[in-house]
Amino acid sequence: MERSEQELVRRDNLAKIREMGIEPFPAPTFPVTHLAEEINAKAEFDDDKMSTNFKEVTIAGRLMARRIMGKAAFASIQDSSGRIQIYVSRDDIAPGEDKALYNTLFKKLLDLGDFIGVTGHVFQTRTGETSVHVKEFTFLGKSLRPLPVVKTDDDGNVYDAFSDPELRYRQRYVDLVVNPHVKEVFLKRTKLVTAIRTFLDGMGMVEVETPILQAIHGGAAARPFATHHNTLDIPMYLRIANELYLKRLIVGGFDAVYEFSKNFRNEGMDRTHNPEFTAIEFYVAYKDYNWMMDTTEKMLEYIIKTVNGGDNATVMADGHEINFAGPYRRLPMAEAIKEYTGEDISGADEDELRAIAKRLHVELDKTMGRGKIIDEIFGDHVEAKLIQPTFITDYPVEMSPLTKKHRSKPGLVERFELFVNGKEIANSYSELNDPIDQRERFEEQVELANRGDDEAMPIDEDFLRALEYGMPPTAGIGFGIDRLVMLVTGQKSIQEVLFFPQMKPEKAEGGEE
Incomplete structure (x- = not known):
């Protein structure tokens, strides 16, 4: 592997630091007392520009900028909270005759990106910038690769930005260092997940864990990732959903359960799909999809206000101000298709649906049954138009x-999906708890699989056995966490809300992957 000139210089500096008797990768303990953000936000100063409340601080972080002025220097340290300026004087950090700590280490061998720790008092410069006057200096870690140097001029113009998406996603560790705004997206993600957990715990639900590695993939229409269990000598699958296991727990006597789950679907990748994604599903006994719509409105309003830090339940996405305060519009699927296309699919058989799809220029293939055709029509002509939170309800049974079948509308089921900003972020049912009906539905899925539908569900005999022991009336829902975070943070790509999105392998030297 060829190293750049800068990398060679850094390795040479590494060797020279060791020659000085300084360990460039020292033991991890360092007594940090404050973060940059806290000092910048809370420092108070007297008439002499000395801080009255931060008389001694110990901070640590990466060296991000340095300006040498002979026997003194100004520099910038970046820690997990942000940046702060430091002032380093030769005679302060090297008070004796040996000035190597400043003259050699700080001035010559220290590189941008290196980790340092300092202790000193806080003061305010003549230009009004909060700074730390360093009294003690400690080297904490060498950076052997140069960080991208992102520069911003006095007018706010950015130069040499680390902005190439592929590089940013592959090297998220660099992205987070040089693009501070990226961290804010992930901090909001953490707040959102915490808010959901707080809301569900407050309703008395129990957080549980279910298997990721499964003998039968079920709970959704999706193509699974397949693997092999060597000891058992059987094929196994990464879960595509945790639904069937959570409903087993309802059978077992839990009234309300939830799980944050990593799911895996062996499908395409685009701006709204990643093969590995996070979902939250919860199931509540003795409730139906109408109750779940009410609960969803309350939960989303709560988490958006929590993330926003106040009473504001709106977010901006793609130029739209989206209001998560309920109530949301409730629109049956057939009515939605008629509203946006003028076509009435109510009662249409497969041949009639194919004719409607042809008129609407929707591409189909021979493997698609009635449910898939309706789904394609809806996806092509309705989904993108649903900007404000909208419950699409009462789906055809084939989908x-x-x-559970609709209590008053033959051929339909009690299901809704929540669409926001043209994307589906939640899916909910009045759960089917009739084991005989469920077996017939599974058998219909097998027929679709025989026609070539690789997303059709297999029959899960153990789940059917669980239903035969009896499951109470139950409402369930699943949310896509990644898409919800996209909405809250105003991101247009799912890759922006995943620390490490799936990428094609990098090409090795010589062009081979």
């Missing part, structure tokens, strides 16, 4: 093999 929902795990859902």
